[in-house]
Amino acid sequence: MAIDKQYWNNRYKTHQTSWDMGNISDPLKNYFDQLKNKNISILIPGCGNAHEAEYLIQNNFSNITLIDISELVVDSLTKKFEQYISEGKMKILCGDFFELDEQFDLIIEQTFFCALDPSLRKKYAEKMNTLLGDNGKLSGVLFSFPLTTEGPPFGGNKEEYQNYFATLFQIQTMEPCYNSIEPRRERELFFVLKKL
Numbered sequence: 001m002a003i004d005k006q007y008w009n010n011r012y013k014t015h016q017t018s019w020d021m022g023n024i025s026d027p028l029k030n031y032f033d034q035l036k037n038k039n040i041s042i043l044i045p046g047c048g049n050a051h052e053a054e055y056l057i058q059n060n061f062s063n064i065t066l067i068d069i070s071e072l073v074v075d076s077l078t079k080k081f082e083q084y085i086s087e088g089k090m091k092i093l094c095g096d097f098f099e100l101d102e103q104f105d106l107i108i109e110q111t112f113f114c115a116l117d118p119s120l121r122k123k124y125a126e127k128m129n130t131l132l133g134d135n136g137k138l139s140g141v142l143f144s145f146p147l148t149t150e151g152p153p154f155g156g157n158k159e160e161y162q163n164y165f166a167t168l169f170q171i172q173t174m175e176p177c178y179n180s181i182e183p184r185r186e187r188e189l190f191f192v193l194k195k196l
């Protein structure tokens with residue numbers, strides 16, 4: 001089964017969205033809370049229902065771009081965030097992350113990496129690198145449980161992730177998450193990578 005646009009549209013259409021926590025995760029909330037500059041450009045790829053974007057907007061961040069391959073979720077986000085789009089604070093794109101051609105100061109990872117076929121991991125790391133401007137950062141959470149052929153979500157571990165990122169990024173943090181929600185407890189790593 002291909003994990004493509006049709007697959008994701010179907011997941012949203014049939015309400016099979018068990019990844020959606022209905023709110024921003026604590027690791028990302030804490031990370032956002034210590035950011036001083038609210039004008040930085042932020043990308044959230046594979047944004048789904050984009051609870052992180054809602055939190056960012058409520059906290060006066062003003063340059064947020066969302067991208068998702070599913071038009072179903074993008075249509076719903078476009079209605080939900082209509083006001084912020086018209087105020088120029090948010091941009092919502094429907095398309096493939098791997099075809100995006102822009103640069104950002106910060107990119108957020110939240111159950112997007114684990115949703116991709118594991119054969120795309122090296123390409124993901126390279127694409128993230130080109131999407132970041134000088135001193136740009138990629139930050140968020142990655143699952144830490146054994147990789148199986150059944151997914152998404154597809155697992156992985158710190159050592160594997162370091163191999164993808166170490167040549168392209170300074171790994172500032174990649175540590176077990178202390179504040180995951182219960183079902184993800186001891187199964188997540190919080191990370192901050194700075195573009196080299």
Ligand SMILES: C[S@@+](CC[C@H](N)C(=O)[O-])C[C@H]1O[C@@H](n2cnc3c(N)ncnc32)[C@H](O)[C@@H]1O
Nearest residue numbers: 008019046047048068069070096097110111115
């Ligand atoms: C597991 S969901 C996570 C959604 C959201 N980040 C969250 O945590 O609730 C993965 C999301 O990535 C999107 N997606 C998958 N492949 C994509 C691609 N190549 N480009 C953009 N979005 C993609 C899917 O449509 C889906 O919304």
